[in-house]
Amino acid sequence: MQPQGKIVPVILAGGTGTRLWPLSRNSLPKQFLALVSDNTLYQDTLLRVPPGDDFLPPIVVTNTDFRFFARRQASEVGIEAVVVLEPARRDSAPALLAAAAVAQQIHGADCLVLALAADHVVKDVAAFQAAVQAAARVAASGRIVTFGIAPDGPRTAYGYIRPGAALAEGGHTVDAFVEKPDRGTAAGYVADGYLWNSGNFLFPAALMISEAERFEPELTGAALGAVARAGTDLGFLRLDPESFAAAPAKSIDFAVLEHTKLAAVVAGDFGWSDIGAWDAVREIGAPDADGNVTAGPVTLRDSHDSYVRSDGPLVTGIGLAGISVVATEDAVLVMPSDRAQEVKQLVASLKAARHNAADEHVKVHRPWGTYQTICRGERFHVKKIVVDPGATLSLQKHHHRAEHWVVVQGTAEVTVEDKVFAVHENESTYIPLGGVHRLANPGRIPLEVIEVQTGSYLGEDDIVRLEDAYDRC
Known part of the structure; x- marks a missing residue:
């Protein structure tokens, strides 16, 4: 086993969070919003991996529109990040590979990289950090490690992992990654001991790049070329646009994880959620005696099992049952809570009709x-x-x-x-x-x-x- 050393956090902060409209919009997406604490999701992610005994200063990958959010919000919590700008959205694989190459330039070819989404929630930070250290021991033995979450039910919004044989260093090999299932299939997965795929990874930078070169040489060449020809811009590292544009848009799961024989999974129980939609936000909140979760100026009467949030006007409700209401200064969303995944399609129709509120905040x-x-x-x-x-x-x-x-x-x-x-x-x-x-x-x-x-x-x-x-x- 190679020496473990400190870990380089890579924070992927370029998403748009469409399913959390009307609060999350293209002009200010969910990772830069304070949804569940006084800090933004991005700030909470940074604070889970602070520079010190275990972690090196973070590398943040985002796009040009969000570059000042990324730097300012990191500074607000006392963290100075290397902010890398992707010239175009190409999904997670090109962004993560470019970040791994930047980490190598700064910290050496054998550095360990912890790739985290900027918009996830972790309730138990100590348990999360313990899982990271366990994953680091596995990664240092020559593995690409993903964090699996023990399911609390048959969710259809998450991908799943089928664990394989136990590894001497801890964790398990990965027998299979499977896509988001229907409810019946998900129930079978839970019964068979599958884990949720959190979409967060820990790996030696050199190993991830070499595996990506095996399976996706064009994509990897484009990402590495974008780093080799990158330039600085107001203190940001701007990837070369022409090189990066040549990379196919592909997730790291599809590009590498589903093909490599070196994937491993470490199970974690640290109160994780990707809060991908409003039903997930409701689950994180503290319900009252009637099962309602409210935020902001809200008054309910004879209502139960509902989520009502206002970031603007007073919102009142009578007789609500399993309903979600989200109000901002210029838009209100009302829906059955179990149809939260359809918000993405709603926003697409708003964009097609050229509603300004689809993308811009007041x-x-x-x-x-x-x-x-x-x-x-x-x-x-x-x-x-x-x-x-x-x-x-x-x-x-x-x-x-x-x-x-x-x-x-x-x-x-x-x-x-x-x-x-x-x-x-x-x-x-x-x-x-x-x-x-x-x-x-x-x-x-x-x-x-x-x-x-x-x-x-x-x-x-x-x-x-x-x-x-x-x-x-």
């Missing part, structure tokens, strides 16, 4: 802060803009709209053409149509501005960026 996050729609009409759009201390928007202009800015908190540094001036609280300024302008916050508190846009077209694509601190020109 509050939109940007590298410099946030903006939120207050009121919208045919020829006007009112927003609340919050600029973080020291942050600045791009130098830009608009072809179809003028803007009026009223400062309600802080002091704004405003650029209009060749003039730079301060606008204080309770003061306003005007940006004419076509005027080159910039808004910045030179202060130490958040800058809050009410923006009134007027014009013939008010879409976000009417922004011509001339200079940008976040490389978005």
